[in-house]
Amino acid sequence: MSNQQYSDITRSGLWSNNVALVQILGLCPLLAVTNTVTNGLGLGLATTLVLVASNLIVSLIRNVVRPEIRLPAFVMIIASLVTAIELAMNAWFHELFIILGIFIPLIVTNCAILGRAESFAVKNPPLPAVIDALSMGIGFTIVLIVLGGMREAIGSGTLFANAHLMFGDWASVLTITLIEDYRGFLLAILPPGAFIGLGLLIALKNYFEARGKKVVKRQPLPQAAATQS
Amino acid sequence: MFKKTISSPHIHSPSYSTQGMMFRVILALLPAVAVYAWLFGWGVIINLLLAVGVALSCEAAMLTVRDRPLLPTITDGSAILTALLLVFALPPLAPWWLTTIGVAFAIIVAKHLYGGLGFNPFNPAMIGYVVLLVSFPRELTLWSLPAQLSEHTLDFGSTLNYIFSGTLPAHLGIDALTSATPLDMMKTQLGLGHTTSGIIAAHPVFGFMGGKGWIWINLLLLAGGLWLIYRRIINWHIPATLLGSLFAISLLFFLLDPQHAPSPLFHLFSGAAILGAFFIATDPVTAATSNIGRLWYGAGIGILIYVIRSWGGFPDGVAFAVLLMNMAAPTIDYYTKPRVFGHGDRDA
Numbered sequence: 001m002s003n004q005q006y007s008d009i010t011r012s013g014l015w016s017n018n019v020a021l022v023q024i025l026g027l028c029p030l031l032a033v034t035n036t037v038t039n040g041l042g043l044g045l046a047t048t049l050v051l052v053a054s055n056l057i058v059s060l061i062r063n064v065v066r067p068e069i070r071l072p073a074f075v076m077i078i079a080s081l082v083t084a085i086e087l088a089m090n091a092w093f094h095e096l097f098i099i100l101g102i103f104i105p106l107i108v109t110n111c112a113i114l115g116r117a118e119s120f121a122v123k124n125p126p127l128p129a130v131i132d133a134l135s136m137g138i139g140f141t142i143v144l145i146v147l148g149g150m151r152e153a154i155g156s157g158t159l160f161a162n163a164h165l166m167f168g169d170w171a172s173v174l175t176i177t178l179i180e181d182y183r184g185f186l187l188a189i190l191p192p193g194a195f196i197g198l199g200l201l202i203a204l205k206n207y208f209e210a211r212g213k214k215v216v217k218r219q220p221l222p223q224a225a226a227t228q229s
Numbered sequence: 230m231f232k233k234t235i236s237s238p239h240i241h242s243p244s245y246s247t248q249g250m251m252f253r254v255i256l257a258l259l260p261a262v263a264v265y266a267w268l269f270g271w272g273v274i275i276n277l278l279l280a281v282g283v284a285l286s287c288e289a290a291m292l293t294v295r296d297r298p299l300l301p302t303i304t305d306g307s308a309i310l311t312a313l314l315l316v317f318a319l320p321p322l323a324p325w326w327l328t329t330i331g332v333a334f335a336i337i338v339a340k341h342l343y344g345g346l347g348f349n350p351f352n353p354a355m356i357g358y359v360v361l362l363v364s365f366p367r368e369l370t371l372w373s374l375p376a377q378l379s380e381h382t383l384d385f386g387s388t389l390n391y392i393f394s395g396t397l398p399a400h401l402g403i404d405a406l407t408s409a410t411p412l413d414m415m416k417t418q419l420g421l422g423h424t425t426s427g428i429i430a431a432h433p434v435f436g437f438m439g440g441k442g443w444i445w446i447n448l449l450l451l452a453g454g455l456w457l458i459y460r461r462i463i464n465w466h467i468p469a470t471l472l473g474s475l476f477a478i479s480l481l482f483f484l485l486d487p488q489h490a491p492s493p494l495f496h497l498f499s500g501a502a503i504l505g506a507f508f509i510a511t512d513p514v515t516a517a518t519s520n521i522g523r524l525w526y527g528a529g530i531g532i533l534i535y536v537i538r539s540w541g542g543f544p545d546g547v548a549f550a551v552l553l554m555n556m557a558a559p560t561i562d563y564y565t566k567p568r569v570f571g572h573g574d575r576d577a
Contacts, residue, residue, distance in 0.1 A: 185330075186364040196338070 006131055013135025019112045020143035020198070021205045026110040029103045030144060031194035035155065038162045040148030041141065042096050043103060046085050048137025051113050054078050055133035058121040074117045082108040096165040112140065147197050155189035157182030247346070250513075251306030253462050257453030258313055258508060261446050265317070268375045268442045271388040272321035276328050279392075280312035283332040291341035307346050311335050314354035317504055318548065319361070320372045322383075322406065325393050327368055331357040351555045352515045355548045362543065371407045374434075375442025411435055411443060411499040413544040415491055424488040447503045454507025466523035467516060467530075468506040474531030475502055482539070490539070502534060505547035515555045522558075522565035529554045529561075 019025050026047070034040045057077050065073045086104045089097040097104060107113070116136055121129040152159055157179040163171040187193050266273040288308040292299050315331050335357030343349045362369055383391065383406070387398050397406075409417065411434055418428040429435040457463045475496055482490035496502060501509075510516060510530050517526040530550045537546025 183365070186366075187360050188364075190363065192363075 006128070009128060009132050010135040013132060013137075014139040014142070015205075018143065018205070019136055019140040021202050023112065023115070024202075025112040025115060026140065027198075029106055029110060030140075030147070031191060031198065033100055033103050034144055034148040034151055034194060034197075035189045036152045036158075036162060037145055037148040037160050038096070038166055039099060040144035042093070042166055043100055043107075044137070044141025044144040046089065046100075046104060047107050047110060047113070048134070048141055050078065050081050050085055050107055051116060051137040051140075052130055052133040053081050054113055054117055055121040055129040056126055057081075058117040059124060059126045059129035062122045070122065071114075071118075074114055074122075078113055078117070079108050093166060096162075099162070099165070112136065143201065147194070147201060150197050150200075151188045151193050153178055154185050155187075155193060156184050246305075247307070248305045250462055251310050253460060254457060254508065255306060255310055255313060257457050257462075258310075258317075258450070259453075261449040261453060261504075262313070262317075264449055265321075265446050268445070269321035269373055270383055271385045272323070272373065272383070272392060273316065275389055275392055276319060276321070276323055277313065277316045279325060280316045280328050280332045281309050283329050284308040284312035284336055287333050287336035288341075291337055291345075295341065295345070297345070302346065305346070308336060308340075311340070311354045311357070314504075314509060315357050318354070318358040318501065320369060320407075322371065322373050322388070322391060324368065324391075324395055327361060327365060330364075331361045334360045347514055349514060350558075351552055352509060352512050355509060355551050355555075358548045359552060362548065370409070370413065372410050372413075373406050374408050408434060410544060411495075412538065415495070415499075416538070416544045419489060425491050426488065443500075444498050447498045450503045450507065454503065457507060457511075463507065463511040464520065464523060466520055467510050467527035470524045470527035471506040471510055471531040471534075472497060472502065474528040475534055476531075478532055478535045482535075496535065496538070500538070500545040501547040505530065505534070505551060509547065509551055510554070515551075515558060517558045517561040517565070519562060519565045519567050521567075522561040525561050525565065526554055526558060529557060 013019075017023065020027075020030055029043055029047070033043050054074070054077055058074055061073070082105060085107070086097075089100075089104060116133060120132045124132070149159060152161065157177065159176040159178060160171075160174040163174040188197070262273070262277070266277075285303060285308055288303055289299060292302055312332055315335060316328070319328060319331065335353040339351055339353040339356035340346065340349050343351075383398075391397055408414075414432055414434055415425070415428060418432075419425070423431075434441060454463075454468060458465050458468070476493045479490065479493040479496040483492050506527070510527060517523050530547075533550035533553055534546045537543060537549055541549075543549070
């Protein structure tokens with residue numbers, strides 16, 4: 001494959017076919033855990049890891065597995081990988097594992113992973129499959145981090161709270177308190193905040209794309225139609 | 230009577246423009262606002278002016294961003310009405326940022342992000358209120374005492390100072406000025422195992438039929454609402470079934486166990502039931518549109534209000550009930566479509 005194709009794959013994963021913003025996949029973990037940057041980053045990295053490993057294995061066995069039984073095979077692979085990641089996180093990032101809770105095992109239900117296996121890895125050699133998984137995973141992680149940052153900043157006035165759970169004790173210095181004595185804006189932390197935040201991010205992406213194409217010039221409504229509404 | 234007209238505003242009958250409707254609704258609210266301010270002090274007026282200011286600025290800003298003509302929308306009174314309804318729902322001494330966040334959320338997110346007036350699936354004022362209720366439960370329970378009960382009153386200057394800086398005159402604590410609302414008090418005390426008659430006798434906040442002070446506001450709201458029905462700005466269907474179902478279900482539980490269920494009149498005249506019935510649930514954009522649908526819609530809100538008040542986590546449930554039925558309105562409309570003349574089976 002040429003460099004051009006690799007850069008297309010990367011661009012598609014990070015932006016034009018972003019898992020969270022365009023495919024709107026994996027919403028359950030996306031909405032549930034993004035109340036802080038740390039949680040978002042933790043889940044994003046775990047998902048990326050599973051995605052890369054599953055894409056690689058699926059791509060390697062793509063000529064061995066008969067098409068009729070490919071889905072059960074993919075599911076088995078993804079499930080084993082998620083179990084491995086879950087046990088690893090429990091061992092090494094125990095407190096973060098407790099916070100993310102059920103959403104680590106639930107990575108297995110993230111449609112993005114099976115989606116990439118089925119739509120990309122099974123048709124491509126290992127290297128492009130890994131690059132695709134990496135860019136998709138990183139695109140997903142970035143959205144998780146941005147959404148987590150928005151909700152954390154608005155909801156509790158901090159950024160990178162609990163970062164030490166992930167990176168060890170030195171990371172406590174990363175925690176930024178944006179506003180002292182902040183009363184907290186609970187809505188942003190609660191589920192509605194996740195939906196509103198994701199909606200705003202999708203709108204923002206669409207706005208950037210529309211502005212790139214120079215098509216935002218919209219005709220104002222005729223006066224009559226506006227007054228009737 | 231039942232199957233005649235559909236939705237508002239249309240051009241037939243003594244119907245009005247959006248602007249005419251909105252300003253008549255505001256007019257009908259004004260006596261109650263005046264008494265509210267008289268009973269609960271300057272905070273009401275200050276918050277009202279602040280809310281209207283924020284509402285109009287947000288409306289203007291969103292219209293500009295959306296390339297829509299500014300004047301026809303900003304003068305139609307809908308933003309002012311939203312601000313007015315929200316101020317009714319907020320405590321009189323609400324700090325400035327509370328009012329500002331609520332109104333801004335109502336106008337920007339609940340109204341304009343959905344496409345502006347006429348396209349919003351939820352009542353903007355209630356969205357603004359629920360956002361505040363969910364996010365700042367503590368601030369929303371600091372309700373000041375009505376004037377008859379309070380030994381201290383704040384003059385204009387110190388009210389202004391409190392709302393904008395959060396500091397009170399030195400000799401007063403916030404506890405001397407505020408208390409639980411009648412509904413809140415009733416819920417808490419019932420939860421502690423007291424009986425309704427004991428609670429009403431023991432706490433001065435309760436008066437004839439409902440809370441002292443609140444009763445006057447509610448009577449004036451009732452009068453304003455009836456005037457709106459008389460002027461055909463709103464239909465009788467939603468208020469009638471809303472209050473009727475709330476009355477019926479609270480009567481049922483009151484008769485079963487009068488010591489642990491407050492009387493129907495208490496339910497009607499405490500809290501926001503009347504305001505909700507005439508001024509909030511009747512919003513033509515978010516309510517069901519067929520007349521039979523309106524009956525169901527109102528009845529659903531009434532029952533939900535009782536359910537949330539009695540078994541829910543919040544003292545009053547009008548806002549949640551209205552929003553839940555807003556969600557149900559399209560379904561209600563689907564199942565209560567009036568038969569088009571000449572089409573379909575009369576018995577179907």
